[in-house]
Amino acid sequence: MTTTDNGVNVQALLDAREALKGAPEAAQFTWRATSKWDKGVHSTTTIKNFYGLGAEQSHKSETVFAADHPEVFAAEDNGITPIEYLLVGLASCLTAGVASVAQNRGIQLNSVTATVEGNHDIRGILGDADVRNGYNDIKVTFNIDADASPEDIEALVAQSQKRSAVFDALTNPTDVTVEVA
Amino acid sequence: MADRVTTVVVGAGHAGLAASHFLRSRAIDHVVLERGEVANSWRTERWDSLRLLTPNWLSRLPGQDYDGPDPDGYMTMTEVIGFIERFSTGAPVRTGVNVERVERTEEGFEVSSSAGDLACRSVIIASGACNVPIVPDFGELGVHQVTPFDYRHPDKLPDGGVLVVGASATGVQLAAELRASGRHVVLSVGEHTRMPRRHRGRDVLWWMHESGVWAQRYDEVEDLERARRLPSPQLAGGADVDLNTLTAAGVELVGRLAAVRDGSALFSGGLRNVCSLADLKANRMLAGFDEWAGISDRVVLEPTRVPGKPRLRLDLRSGEISTIVWATGFRPDYSWLDVPVLDDRGRLRHDGGVTGVPGLYALGLPVLRRRRSTFLHGIEDDARHVVDHLALRLSGTFDQSVSEAR
Known part of the structure; x- marks a missing residue:
């Protein structure tokens, strides 16, 4: 357990959680x-x-x-499509979660690859009112090499989704205000 | 001048009566104040078909075992009420007395009630963990809404489909019953605790009991705060019920209810993951039982069947459903408690039932002293310990003895 090193300072995160219990206002971030x-x-x-x-x-x-x-x-094509940035966010957030949870559980990771596919019917953004603008669904596939059982690896991935900011932001509605200054 | 008594117990459910049992055995002068009748919440806040989750052979109270004809059965509400009533024999219960305020005094506490005031040295809060249904506030929804406190029977709801929100014991039982009555039922599923009724031919609670999982002490539980917040397991007193049996019966599963926007309920897209988490956890629990029993092969539960495309939106104005059942949990009511022992989320701060205020105790809360604390048979150890602690304080030998009592 003490030899596990995924490069995540879990202790700092646990300390932060403890410190913020007494100071919820400090937990308020704006990105x-x-x-x-x-x-x-x-x-x-x-x-x-x-x-x-x-x-x-x-x-x-x-x-x-x-x-x-x-x-x-x-x-x-000077850069990626805005909706692809959502995939960047989701993949990197879940991967960070896998590393953190693995560190906390004493699981050494050797390699982690996530492949993300978002299915998108573009008729929506072209004006077809019957088709959704955004993704119809998203699929993430993890390939993980770690010193752990397949079941423990599944549990890592499940826990990473449970604690993921981007997974939450994509799976639950968020109130969005857009205004002209 | 208020009347005096050494100890006031608030609530004559099984917890308050167990406290009284041990107070009597120590000859500590006390009264049990009860807003309604003995076992009041079992009489007035439960639906008709509900049965106890614990099998009869395990349903015991201090000095009183089940002695009926069906040890492997599960008590109906009428039977539970009878069982607790029998246990109340000899307890100094004052029924129909509503405790309106408890405050600290020089000598202990003053308890103000609908029947006058009482001065006492100690108070045991045994008023229950589930006094108020928790209902999220989504504003005006334009459909009939009930909580498990109001729900009695499918026939009492308006005709039409039902959205059941919450998939703990209450939610899955009500979804099953409503579906069996012929209704269209949509079940909104968040984090939940899957638990098969039987494992290797025995009741799962037999395994919890015999393997010692249930006796685990609160100060040995790794994440106590989480253990105390755990949703009740997907069990029913009798029939198997889980998300797969509900799906087979025709209940539609959707994700956690996240918001209501423009008259539509919006569900989380995270249904698959909450089901994976629950499956993994349930399989770990069963593997733990088998390890304890020295069995090396494993029983793996059929994975929860999640719809290929769970619905993300339900128009509440379309007429598809006429009723929402909020099976979204309960909380205790401490509005009468004028003693600073609540945390910033309104929960009682206590260490195994002993609060930080000398002479103030609690019983009947989740994982109070053991994992089994809120089950009938879990009250004996808890009540004995709390009354021991209380008695030590009264005898004035508290300071030197407290470490031994732990």
């Missing part, structure tokens, strides 16, 4: 992104700052994300 239209359906989004633990916080460096649409959409 921010700023997007700028370039041309056509191409835009550039930057992320640097966020709010949490009662103060303004910053990532070590700014990250820039290009979003566009592929050439089959008659676009220039």
